[in-house]
Amino acid sequence: MRVRFGIGLMALLVLSGCSGTPAVPQGVPSAPAPLTTTPAPGAGLGEQPPASPAPETAIVVPDVPRQNSSIDAQVTREVVPPVNISVADLELDMPVLGMGVDGDGAMDLPQNTGEAGWYRFGPAPGDPAGTTVIAAHVDSAIYGLGAFARLREVTIGVPVTVRTADGAEHRYTVSEVVRTPKSDVPLGDLFDREGAARLVLVTCGGEFDRSTGHYLDNVIVTAVPE
């Protein structure tokens, strides 16, 4: 008892030294680049099909993709949202709600620490590519400590199951656990839409700054499909 408490106290005394500066907004457009024109004499469309450049001698009508642009012909992306996440090893089992962006441009999260939020503008578990981001408040003055607080204890290889609204269970295996100062979190990479399909679980951790009411770190758990 005394020994364990001593370790806990040491952990309390460790300062990670990270700063509380806000994360840099992603995707801010830079100043317009100058318009530069490089004349390409003879570079006709027929000689430059997009996928596989044909030899310059080829005289064929290129296979340009075509679609009906009529507003009635538009198909909207079908998304099957996640509704539950469970990590048996952590005794974590909680509902998942689709969430967007708050007034400051940050990811919005359910106030209830017993509920997780899925970034609904990004990929979903059934999507062939990109990162499904599920995050939850680690604590709340009303709801207390949340189950996502136990993400710190997760180890590589632990199974994670996400159930989607169609009843399908998507199984993942934890591949990485990191704790990063919020100012260093690679948000563009974390919310990736094109890379290999993966699940990223996020909560807060590290030091707590009472003057701002924010933790200084994000705990980021990456899991890959089984």
Added chain:
Amino acid sequence: MHSRILAGVTVGAIALVGAALPANAAEESSAKLSVLHGVPDLPVDVYVNNELTLDNFAPSDLAGPLELPAGTYSVAITAADAADASAPAIGPVDLTLAAGGNYTAVAHLNAAGEPTATLFLNDTTATAAGEGRLTVRHTAAAPAVDVLAGGSAVISGLTNPNEQVLNLPAGTVSASVAAAGTTDPVIGPADVTIADGVNTIVYAWGSLEAGNLALAVQTIDGLSSAPHGIPAGSVGLAADSDTGSLVWLGSAALLMLIAAAGVTVSTRRREAAQSK
């Protein structure tokens, strides 16, 4: 005819110079070009630098995007049964594509109902997290229009061949098009999806007089931005430590006292149990 078309394209080109290019424009040497057919009842062939590029291109068809080296291209649009580009119905016009630019060339009617062509530069700058972009282009034989969403004008007095760009929260907009200053729709209402990170370009095309006004839609995705952060805690219950105050020192001291008391109590209990 030729001179009028060329004049129209020149105006378009001037408008393009001031528009923003994507951040990576300088690194790219190619441009993207899509082609929209917005002339009613006229199947056409599209020749680029005298090469047949789009055969039997039908009204409402959208082709591309084609990845092309930056440069100037001569585009001629003929009737679909023409043998070559020598007698175009539209053009030939010179389209100058800058490196990194994403363009749509539209064959359409001008306000007076004559076939013409306009080159638009598509806005591919990043959208804010949770937002999409709506671009509305007037390419119809019709006077100035308003675009109404939810009954009120969000775009006013848009004329052929111009555009207006709005950044909007992701969602669905019920939009209709009415003559400028009125609210009686000549097109719509139609549901337009505004998706995060997508520029949804809506073209009003056709002819008011002929009663064949229609909406065409082009989407350009991949413009999304990540949220600015993930603020996932607010109390400090899971903290390793606090900064900004010395409260944690007091808490630690208190915890030590409680722990010490616990040890003392459990020791006493053990002693009591042993003595029984």
